[in-house]
Amino acid sequence: MKLYLTVLLMIFNVSIYSQNQFQQFINYVNSLPDPASKQTAVDSFIVYARTQGIPFITGDSANFIYRGNVSLISIAGDFNGWTPNWNMINLSGTNFWYYSKVFESDARLDYKFVRNGNDWILDPENPRQVIGGFGPNSELAMPDYVQPWEINYRSNISHGTIVNRTIYSTNVGAYYQLKIYLPPGYDSTSTERYPTVYFQDGFEYITLGNAVNVIDNLIDSNKINPVIAVFVKPNNRNEEYAGSLRVNYRLFFVNELVPYIDSNFKTIPSAEKRLVLGDSFGGNISALISYNHPEIFGYCGLHSGALWPNNYEAYNLIVNGPVKNIKWCSVWGTYEGSLPSNMRNFRDFLLQNNYQLNWEERHEGHSWGLWRATTDNMLLFFSPFEPNSVGSNNENIPDDFFLYQNFPNPFNPSTKISWRSSVGSWQTLKIFDVLGNEVATLVNEYREAGIYEVEFSNADTEQALSLPSGVYIYKLTADSPLSSLGQNFVSSKKMIIIK
Structure with missing residues (x-):
C-alpha cells in the first residue's frame, strides 16, 4: 500500500494543478499487470483523493469517481438536464468508475449518480450536499466558486x-x-x-x-x-x-x-x-x-x-x-x-x-x-444599509473588524467593497491578481472606527485600469494591534471580473 501511495503522490505532486493529472493515474493503473495490483493502486488513490476533495478536480476538469460492483453507473445533474446519459467508465480489472468533464472555474452544480439505470443515489464520496425541491443533491463546486x-x-x-x-x-x-x-x-x-x-x-x-x-x-x-x-x-x-x-x-x-x-x-x-x-x-x-x-x-x-x-x-x-x-x-x-x-x-x-x-x-x-x-x-x-455617522455615540462603533464580500460579484465594470473597524488605525485596501501582483490601491490612510464602503471600477479613468476577466483578491490591512486577536488585522476575499 505504501509503495503505491508513494508512486501516486509522486505523480500528483509533479503538477498539482495539471489538467492531465487524473489521466496520469488512469494510465498508471492500466499499466499494472494484475487486478490485485490495480485494486491496491485504486485504494491508495481514493485515500489521496479524499484529502483533496471528490469530485477530484484537476485544472478545469472535474473527475467524478465511484467505486462499487455495478453493471452501469451514470451521472445526472444540472449540466445535462438531469438526464442520466453521462455513463461512467470502468477502469479495467477494478471496481473503479470515473467520468471527466471540463467546467468553468467558478461553476457550482447539483448532481446524482444512477446505478444500473434506476437507482438514484448521492455521491457516496462527496460530503457536500444541497437540499432541493426533490430532496438532497450532491454538489460540484469548482475551485473559484465562493460558498455563501x-x-x-x-x-x-x-x-x-x-x-x-x-x-x-x-x-x-x-x-x-x-x-x-x-x-x-x-x-x-x-x-x-x-x-x-x-x-x-x-x-x-x-x-x-x-x-x-x-x-x-x-x-x-x-x-x-x-x-x-x-x-x-x-x-x-x-x-x-x-x-x-x-x-x-x-x-x-x-x-x-x-x-x-x-x-x-x-x-x-x-x-x-x-x-x-x-x-x-x-x-x-x-x-x-x-x-x-x-x-x-x-x-x-x-x-x-x-x-x-x-x-x-x-x-x-x-x-x-x-x-x-x-x-x-x-x-x-x-x-x-x-x-x-x-x-x-x-x-x-x-x-x-x-x-x-x-x-x-x-x-x-x-x-x-x-x-x-x-x-x-x-x-x-x-435596501442597502445606510450607516449612521460615528461620533460620541458608542452604539454606532463596531465591536470588531470585518471585511465583507464585494457586491455585486461577479461584476462589470464596478463593485462595492465595505468593511467595519472597531478602532482607529492606518488602513490599506488593495487589489491583487491571482499571482499576487498588486493592481490597485483603493485606501491607504488613517481611518477612525466605523463602517466604510468604497467603489472599485475596472473602467475608472483615475485608476486607468482595464483588467482582463478573471479572479482577483482584495485585501484589507489595519496596522493597529487588536486586543482580541493580539495582532494586526489582515483579511482578503476573492472577487470576479467579467466582460
Missing part, C-alpha cells in the same frame, strides 16, 4: 422573530399560510417602520433557501437595513403562478395581502419600500404583480424567472408595454436550458429602456443552490 457565508445560522448574533398567520382570499377563494419575519428589536409600539419583502414559494425560501439566516446575517453585518419579510405558501403553485388562477392570485396579493400586512405590522406603506420576488414560476407571478401594480411594488426580484407561460405573457407585457417605475434584480444560471437566452434578452431590453437593473449570470443550474446564494443580491439591491 450568509446562509449559515450564527448563534452569536441577534435573530429576528417569525410569526405565523393565515389569511383568507376572496379573490382566490382559499386560505393562505404566512410566515412573517420581524427584525431584531421590532417593537409594535414603536414609531419605527420597515421596508417589506414578499417571497413567493415562501416556505421553501425558508427551508431550502435559508432566507431567514440570510436576512439575519445581512442585518447583523450592516449590509442591509432591517426589513419585514412576508413568506407566502402557495396552495396550487402552477395554477396560481402561471396558470388559470394567476389573475386571482395577483389581485389577492395587491388588494388583500399587502393591506393586511400594512395594517398589522410596522411597514413603510410605499412602493419604493416593497419588493416582491420569486423563483422560476414564482418569478413569473412576481413580474406580473409588479408590472401591473407599480404603485404597490416598486421592486421586483427574479430568481431564474420563468417568463414563458401563456405564450410569454409576462415577458411580452413588459417588453411591449410602457416603461414603468420598477427596479429589477435578476439572477440566472448558464445551465438552465433556454432560460439564459431569454433572460439576457430581457436584461438587454430593461437596460436599453433605462430601467434600473441589477443582474448576475452564474455558471449554475436551476436550483436552490443558486437561489439561496443570491437572495442577498435581491436584498442588497432593495
Whole structure:
C-alpha cells in the first residue's frame, strides 16, 4: 500500500494543478499487470483523493469517481438536464468508475449518480450536499466558486422573530399560510417602520433557501437595513403562478395581502419600500404583480424567472408595454436550458429602456443552490444599509473588524467593497491578481472606527485600469494591534471580473 501511495503522490505532486493529472493515474493503473495490483493502486488513490476533495478536480476538469460492483453507473445533474446519459467508465480489472468533464472555474452544480439505470443515489464520496425541491443533491463546486457565508445560522448574533398567520382570499377563494419575519428589536409600539419583502414559494425560501439566516446575517453585518419579510405558501403553485388562477392570485396579493400586512405590522406603506420576488414560476407571478401594480411594488426580484407561460405573457407585457417605475434584480444560471437566452434578452431590453437593473449570470443550474446564494443580491439591491455617522455615540462603533464580500460579484465594470473597524488605525485596501501582483490601491490612510464602503471600477479613468476577466483578491490591512486577536488585522476575499 505504501509503495503505491508513494508512486501516486509522486505523480500528483509533479503538477498539482495539471489538467492531465487524473489521466496520469488512469494510465498508471492500466499499466499494472494484475487486478490485485490495480485494486491496491485504486485504494491508495481514493485515500489521496479524499484529502483533496471528490469530485477530484484537476485544472478545469472535474473527475467524478465511484467505486462499487455495478453493471452501469451514470451521472445526472444540472449540466445535462438531469438526464442520466453521462455513463461512467470502468477502469479495467477494478471496481473503479470515473467520468471527466471540463467546467468553468467558478461553476457550482447539483448532481446524482444512477446505478444500473434506476437507482438514484448521492455521491457516496462527496460530503457536500444541497437540499432541493426533490430532496438532497450532491454538489460540484469548482475551485473559484465562493460558498455563501450568509446562509449559515450564527448563534452569536441577534435573530429576528417569525410569526405565523393565515389569511383568507376572496379573490382566490382559499386560505393562505404566512410566515412573517420581524427584525431584531421590532417593537409594535414603536414609531419605527420597515421596508417589506414578499417571497413567493415562501416556505421553501425558508427551508431550502435559508432566507431567514440570510436576512439575519445581512442585518447583523450592516449590509442591509432591517426589513419585514412576508413568506407566502402557495396552495396550487402552477395554477396560481402561471396558470388559470394567476389573475386571482395577483389581485389577492395587491388588494388583500399587502393591506393586511400594512395594517398589522410596522411597514413603510410605499412602493419604493416593497419588493416582491420569486423563483422560476414564482418569478413569473412576481413580474406580473409588479408590472401591473407599480404603485404597490416598486421592486421586483427574479430568481431564474420563468417568463414563458401563456405564450410569454409576462415577458411580452413588459417588453411591449410602457416603461414603468420598477427596479429589477435578476439572477440566472448558464445551465438552465433556454432560460439564459431569454433572460439576457430581457436584461438587454430593461437596460436599453433605462430601467434600473441589477443582474448576475452564474455558471449554475436551476436550483436552490443558486437561489439561496443570491437572495442577498435581491436584498442588497432593495435596501442597502445606510450607516449612521460615528461620533460620541458608542452604539454606532463596531465591536470588531470585518471585511465583507464585494457586491455585486461577479461584476462589470464596478463593485462595492465595505468593511467595519472597531478602532482607529492606518488602513490599506488593495487589489491583487491571482499571482499576487498588486493592481490597485483603493485606501491607504488613517481611518477612525466605523463602517466604510468604497467603489472599485475596472473602467475608472483615475485608476486607468482595464483588467482582463478573471479572479482577483482584495485585501484589507489595519496596522493597529487588536486586543482580541493580539495582532494586526489582515483579511482578503476573492472577487470576479467579467466582460
